[in-house]
Each structure stands twice: as C-alpha cells, then as structure tokens.
Amino acid sequence: MxxxxxxxxxxxxxxxxxxxxxxxxxxxxxxxxxxxxxxxxxxxxxxxxxxxxxxxxxxxxxxAVPFELEGRPTIDIVGTGGDGKNTFNISTLSCFVVAGAGYPVTKHGSYGVSSNVGSSDVLQALGYQFSNDRDKLMADLDRAGICFLHAPLFHPAMKNVVPVRKSLRVRTFFNLLGPLINPARPRYQLFGTYDREVSRIYDYLLQGEENRDYLIVHALDGYDEISLTGGASVRGRRCQAIFYPDDFGLPELSPPSLYGGETPEEGKAIFLGVLEGNCTPEQLAVVSANAGLAIHVIHPERSLPDCVAEARESIESGRARNVLHKLLG
Missing domain, CATH: 1.20.970.10 (Transferase, Pyrimidine Nucleoside Phosphorylase; Chain C)
Incomplete structure (x- = not known):
C-alpha cells in the first residue's frame, strides 16, 4: 500500500x-x-x-452479487451524485415514470453520501424493504414494472469503504463507479455525471458494449441530470449534442425550483407530490424531461417532445403512481 x-x-x-x-x-x-x-x-x-x-x-x-435477467431488456436511470446541487430525487422519480409508461426498470441505487437524500433514503422512507433475493426482485419487476437493487446488498465487499465515505462526506471515485456497476447489466441506461470529462470516460467505457444502448448527460452548469436550467451535454453511441430546454418543448427553470430538502421525509413528500400530481410545474417539467430522455434511449427514432409527452402522460394518468403502490404492496 x-x-x-x-x-x-x-x-x-x-x-x-x-x-x-x-x-x-x-x-x-x-x-x-x-x-x-x-x-x-x-x-x-x-x-x-x-x-x-x-x-x-x-x-x-x-x-458483486449477480442478478441475472435472462435476456429481459430493462432500463436504469442513474446519476453519479456529487454535483452538490441538492436536487430532489429526479432520477429515481423518472424510473417510476418510465415504468408507468410500460418500460421495465431495474433501478440501482444507494443512500446519499455526498448528497442529503439518495434513492435508498427516499424509498426506505416510503416503506420499501430492500432485498437481494432474485425471486423477490423478479416478482417486483413482473408485478410493478420496476425493482430496486440496493447497492450495499449487491456490493457487500464495499462495507469497508462505507465508514470512510461517510466520514469524508465529499464526492469520491465511488460516485463515478456507482452508475457503472448495476449488477443487472440493463440493456438500456441513462447516465448523469457531474463532470464533462467523466462523461467522456463513461462513453469510452461503454462504446465497446455493443449489446447496450445508453445516453450520458452532463448539464453545463454542473447538474448530473437534465436540469432544464440551461444546456446539457448529451452523448451516446449515436449522439453527441447540446440539448436545451426548448429541445424538450419545456421552459428554462431556476435552480431553487429543484431543491430537494434536507431529510428523507422532505424527499418523500416531494416524491409523492410528483406522483400524485401535487407538485410544482417545475418539478413536473424536470421529471418529464429526464423520463422522456430515458424513453428516447429506448426509442431513438421518436422525437424528444413526443417522449416527454409520453412521460408526462404516465404521471398525469396515475400510472406512475400505481407503479409505486404495486411495488410497496
């Protein structure tokens, strides 16, 4: 050493x-x-x-503990975290919206380390019980259209790192690794990164995996997702462009409108508000944008505004909310 x-x-x-x-x-x-x-x-x-x-x-x-999907195509929407923006759980919410639109989701996530509330924090606050039992998770996937792979249960060897990450409370290279190590190896993936150079590294790593389709997002003002606060670099196997809010058919937002609260309970309230239609227009817009871009990964032939409309309909019809109810039921 x-x-x-x-x-x-x-x-x-x-x-x-x-x-x-x-x-x-x-x-x-x-x-x-x-x-x-x-x-x-x-x-x-x-x-x-x-x-x-x-x-x-x-x-x-x-x-990692293996999780075999036996050829079933699924998608994950995940960010590195560590952007310091303290947004609400946009990528996790987008997963439920995409599942509500009919696309199976294998979401990989964990507790917040460099942010206040991670995907595992908010799902735990909602009453979800974590498991790495394949039969249980496949039943979730069949019933709800989504299953959640809680990273500490699938990467138990990392237990030695957890105390260090918690004590440092800053972004580390483990933030970079998290999105790349989903044990389900989903067919489709929408990545968010806090740094444009990280986006290039991801793209280089993933270019060789010909059985996967993906897009990698880095907002030019530092968000690890489509924030609609300005332009975002988007790259993938067949795409390299800067997307602006207009490209999604959506307005530009201000950073304070994406605030995610300080506790899992605050994160839970926002999470439920979006799914139940009791949210701000800005919250609805940013979730629709990210879920729409994820649908665009699966259907690149469709326009971004059409994909965003499909995502919004998943929310407004209540189908995204029903995904959560089925998962918790």
Missing part, C-alpha cells in the same frame, strides 16, 4: 490491473481505514483516469 500511495501522491495514474488489485485489497479487508481514506483522498486530488475507472469497475463487478 505504501508504494501505491507514493505513486498516487506523485499524481501518477494507476494501470487497470493496479486499480483492480487495489480495490480487491480494500474489499477483502487488507487495508485499514486510514489507508483507504488516503487512497480516496489522493485520487480525489486530480482528475479521474480511464485506466483506474476500468480497473475499479472490473473488481466491483466481479465481487
């Missing part, structure tokens, strides 16, 4: 193999908490490197 730290302190990138070995050592309990904190801090002090993300991802997927 000493040689590794010296390399990191010298700002030298780790090879893919070295990153893989490092993460496996951490997962296997071979590194003390101060050493883990030192590794995380050293990597945080410079931009991410492709070889490191590849190696860390290799190890995480190898160590």
């Amino acid at each position: 000493k040689n590794l730290l010296n390399q990191l302190y010298a700002r030298q990138p780790l090879s893919r193999e070295a990153a893989y070995i490092t993460l496996k050592r951490i997962a296997n309990g071979e590194a003390a908490e101060p050493e883990i904190a030192a590794v995380v801090s050293a990597i945080n002090m410079r931009p991410p490197h492709l070889s490191e993300i590849q190696g860390f991802r290799d190890a995480m997927l190898e160590l």
